[in-house]
Amino acid sequence: xxxxIIRIFRKDATIxxxxxxxxxxxxxxxxxxxxILFFAPGVTDSAVKVAMFESDAPxxxxxxxxxxxxxxxxxxxxxxxxxGKRDDVVGIVPVNEGYEIIVEGNEDQSAIESAEVLNTLFxxxxxxxxxxxxxxxxxxxxxxxxxxxxxxxxxxxxxxxxMIISLGIVEEKSDNTISAMNVTPVSQNGFIIGKSLLxxxxxxxxxxxxxxxxxxxxxxxxxxxxxxxxxxxxxFVIGFIQGLGSDDVIEAAAGVxxxxxxxAGSIAGYELLADKWQWTMYWSPFYxxxxxxxxxxxxxxxxxTVLICIAxxxxxxxxxxxxSIPKIRKGLS
Amino acid sequence: xxxxxxxxYSYSNDEKLAVKNISFxxxxxxxxxxxxxxxAGKSTTQGILTGLLKHQMGDVMVAGYDMKKVQNERFxxxxxxxxxxxxxxxxxxxxxxxxxxxLFDGPTRDPHExxxxxxxxxxxxxxxxxxxxxMKHRLTFARSMINNPELWFLDEPTTGLDPAIxxxxxxxxxxxxxxxxxxxxTTHNMYIADELCDRVAFIIDxxxxxxxxxxxxxxxYGKKLVEVEYVKEGQLYKETLKTVEDADRQKIAxxxxxxxxxxMHSKEATLEEIFIQxxxxxxx
Numbered sequence: 266x267x268x269x270i271i272r273i274f275r276k277d278a279t280i281x282x283x284x285x286x287x288x289x290x291x292x293x294x295x296x297x298x299x300x301i302l303f304f305a306p307g308v309t310d311s312a313v314k315v316a317m318f319e320s321d322a323p324x325x326x327x328x329x330x331x332x333x334x335x336x337x338x339x340x341x342x343x344x345x346x347x348x349g350k351r352d353d354v355v356g357i358v359p360v361n362e363g364y365e366i367i368v369e370g371n372e373d374q375s376a377i378e379s380a381e382v383l384n385t386l387f388x389x390x391x392x393x394x395x396x397x398x399x400x401x402x403x404x405x406x407x408x409x410x411x412x413x414x415x416x417x418x419x420x421x422x423x424x425x426x427x428m429i430i431s432l433g434i435v436e437e438k439s440d441n442t443i444s445a446m447n448v449t450p451v452s453q454n455g456f457i458i459g460k461s462l463l464x465x466x467x468x469x470x471x472x473x474x475x476x477x478x479x480x481x482x483x484x485x486x487x488x489x490x491x492x493x494x495x496x497x498x499x500x501f502v503i504g505f506i507q508g509l510g511s512d513d514v515i516e517a518a519a520g521v522x523x524x525x526x527x528x529a530g531s532i533a534g535y536e537l538l539a540d541k542w543q544w545t546m547y548w549s550p551f552y553x554x555x556x557x558x559x560x561x562x563x564x565x566x567x568x569x570t571v572l573i574c575i576a577x578x579x580x581x582x583x584x585x586x587x588x589s590i591p592k593i594r595k596g597l598s
Numbered sequence: 599x600x601x602x603x604x605x606x607y608s609y610s611n612d613e614k615l616a617v618k619n620i621s622f623x624x625x626x627x628x629x630x631x632x633x634x635x636x637x638a639g640k641s642t643t644q645g646i647l648t649g650l651l652k653h654q655m656g657d658v659m660v661a662g663y664d665m666k667k668v669q670n671e672r673f674x675x676x677x678x679x680x681x682x683x684x685x686x687x688x689x690x691x692x693x694x695x696x697x698x699x700x701l702f703d704g705p706t707r708d709p710h711e712x713x714x715x716x717x718x719x720x721x722x723x724x725x726x727x728x729x730x731x732x733m734k735h736r737l738t739f740a741r742s743m744i745n746n747p748e749l750w751f752l753d754e755p756t757t758g759l760d761p762a763i764x765x766x767x768x769x770x771x772x773x774x775x776x777x778x779x780x781x782x783x784t785t786h787n788m789y790i791a792d793e794l795c796d797r798v799a800f801i802i803d804x805x806x807x808x809x810x811x812x813x814x815x816x817x818x819y820g821k822k823l824v825e826v827e828y829v830k831e832g833q834l835y836k837e838t839l840k841t842v843e844d845a846d847r848q849k850i851a852x853x854x855x856x857x858x859x860x861x862m863h864s865k866e867a868t869l870e871e872i873f874i875q876x877x878x879x880x881x882x
Binding site: 268269272276279280283284436439440441442444445446447448449450451452598 | 693
């Protein structure tokens with residue numbers, strides 16, 4: 266049976282290479298990952314940047330470089346031009362006996378204050394060794410906004426896996442080939458698994474590529490792939506139901522896009538609800554998947570918590586699967 | 599090869615039956631025609647026999663398998679040619695056949711050979727989506743033979759095909775019969791049934807009205823008539839005379855002897871006429 270399942274997958278993969286819509290679905294997550302990486306520099310880099318004169322005192326430049334990113338310029342005009350650019354850069358220039366802080370006016374207040382305080386500490390001759398404070402590390406090594414965006418991208422990819430299945434089923438319906446499949450020795454379960462493989466492989470591949478593009482090299486890959494795999498069960502079910510209930514590609518795509526509602530709701534619930542109200546989202550497999558991914562991407566996940574999330578995702582998805590399977594079987598008959 | 603006893607089926611799972619208590623047997627190597635108008639119950643019966651419809655009432659054995667049980671391996675012995683073509687439009691003709699060949703357990707036929715016998719050689723690498731309706735139908739027909747079936751279900755195998763291609767399809771069916779393949783042919787085309795079938799069943803409103811050989815039916819229901827056109831005293835006359843009555847036989851002899859014969863045909867009943875005679879309904 267495995268040979269036949271793989272044959273169904275190979276056939277779907279061949280058809281996918283001849284279908285522009287499926288190729289777009291495969292490419293979109295990768296483009297979004299690149300977009301997040303290149304078009305939102307503030308997401309991946311939250312360090313304070315300052316613009317200084319090349320002719321400034323070397324000790325001053327060296328001191329500032331210990332704590333912030335320093336860009337050096339040889340004229341006031343160039344410093345002003347740099348400060349005026351889109352990202353937050355604070356200019357620090359010497360005037361008379363002291364320094365002047367140059368800002369555009371729309372910068373993040375904390376960036377301005379950080380640059381100002383750091384410059385004051387330099388003027389006072391303070392160093393890191395002078396402090397009596399100890400650093401308490403919560404272990405958050407990844408920028409939070411980046412984690413959120415990547416997590417949302419993963420859930421979107423999982424939704425696209427359902428769309429790939431849905432489009433495959435619509436294709437089978439329009440070619441009237443389900444009846445031909447029903448008179449071969451392939452069982453319905455074999456057919457369902459075979460039709461799910463392309464969506465599964467594409468989704469997992471897209472998740473891996475997107476994470477690598479975004480620089481997540483040292484996360485726990487086993488955890489992220491396990492969460493991804495279990496999250497797909499529900500989108501597979503939705504993909505089959507929508508595909509069987511739709512007469513054309515647009516209808517199927519629109520149907521699967523409705524999955525965005527529980528996904529968006531789950532993300533909003535996780536991010537915005539107070540701890541005491543988090544339980545109201547426990548019904549959603551996407552909530553547990555988002556939670557698990559959040560911990561894994563933040564490198565704060567332990568196997569115990571992740572396994573609880575995986576169990577919740579699997580349990581809830583399987584419950585929906587068993588409720589839906591008679592409808593899927595009937596549609597495939 | 600097929601044994602059906604007291605088979606009934608209801609789409610709505612109630613007393614409204616699409617097939618009503620039908621029974622018949624088909625022996626190995628036989629070509630059996632299942633004839634009836636649209637909505638008579640032909641496709642429902644074929645659906646049950648192929649397993650596309652769930653068995654409800656009665657006993658059905660197909661190729662040695664009890665249809666009450668789900669056994670997918672039975673399809674290794676069965677081929678089904680659907681009335682509506684059903685091939686992957688984005689795959690080539692060759693890819694379509696190779697794909698289905700890989701889904702069967704036993705040895706399969708060479709896709710190139712099948713494409714050749716249905717006249718699609720030279721078009722192996724063209725996508726099925728680019729094919730005409732007739733070509734898709736031939737590809738569907740070729741696919742039904744890919745697993746070298748012992749039992750072959752043919753649903754309207756020549757409908758919508760031009761006469762030359764229909765003749766090719768009929769030749770293939772005859773060739774498979776010669777190899778010992780059992781065929782269950784569903785059609786409302788009495789001419790193809792007459793040409794190909796060993797026995798035919800007339801089904802109407804879900805009930806089988808009769809089962810017999812085409813030859814026997816013609817003998818039983820045919821009127822044994824002769825239609826003759828002749829010229830007498832400059833005028834054209836047309837008469838239909840019975841060959842089994844002495845008076846008419848003498849009259850035929852007189853006409854042949856005395857007048858200028860224009861046309862003369864023996865007129866045996868067609869299967870279609872017999873169907874109408876037996877069921878009181880036309881084949882539409």
